[in-house]
Amino acid sequence: MSSFHAESLEEVVAEANLRMEKTVADLRQDLTSIRTGRASLAILDPIRINYYGTPTPLSQVATLSTPEPALIMIQPWDVSQIGMIEKAILASSLGLNPNNDGKVIRLQIPALTEERRKELVKHLHGVVEQRRVAARNVRREANDLAKKMLREKTISEDEQRQNHDDVQQLTDKAIQELDKASAAKEKEILEIG
Numbered sequence: 001m002s003s004f005h006a007e008s009l010e011e012v013v014a015e016a017n018l019r020m021e022k023t024v025a026d027l028r029q030d031l032t033s034i035r036t037g038r039a040s041l042a043i044l045d046p047i048r049i050n051y052y053g054t055p056t057p058l059s060q061v062a063t064l065s066t067p068e069p070a071l072i073m074i075q076p077w078d079v080s081q082i083g084m085i086e087k088a089i090l091a092s093s094l095g096l097n098p099n100n101d102g103k104v105i106r107l108q109i110p111a112l113t114e115e116r117r118k119e120l121v122k123h124l125h126g127v128v129e130q131r132r133v134a135a136r137n138v139r140r141e142a143n144d145l146a147k148k149m150l151r152e153k154t155i156s157e158d159e160q161r162q163n164h165d166d167v168q169q170l171t172d173k174a175i176q177e178l179d180k181a182s183a184a185k186e187k188e189i190l191e192i193g
Contacts, residue, residue: 020174
């Protein structure tokens with residue numbers, strides 16, 4: 001039923017707070033992989049290279065740099081891995097075409113079209129809504145646990161009501177932070193130039 005591991009209302013609120021903070025942190029991490037018109041090394045974070053049988057982050061097999069605002073340069077430490085890196089980039093959902101000269105890979109970040117910007121904003125809203133749902137699920141689980149404690153008569157109705165209010169405040173704060181991060185990313189996506 002509940003994945004909360006709390007035995008008191010204080011623990012319920014503390015765990016709900018931690019889980020909601022993690023939801024916000026997860027969103028911020030997800031936002032780094034949503035591309036804008038500028039080169040950002042963070043868009044490469046989800047890419048994994050099959051490095052001698054082990055899925056390895058790109059940043060652990062190559063030097064990454066942004067020598068120009070719309071260019072990412074990838075210089076593998078082991079040049080024999082350049083083909084694997086190129087395949088991983090092509091297989092990713094980034095929509096970027098790597099330019100491989102045998103020693104380095106250059107990723108030209110194309111300027112976003114108005115249509116692509118709208119698609120990215122729509123995708124952004126979907127990602128943010130998933131995080132809002134996650135925060136609401138934490139709230140529901142915390143409230144369900146408090147109701148269970150009330151049924152078992154380990155807490156009073158007043159304590160259960162206070163817990164409900166505390167958890168609602170945490171939820172409101174988390175959703176406000178999610179919306180703030182979303183608005184900043186949306187502005188960045190829609191910014192031209």
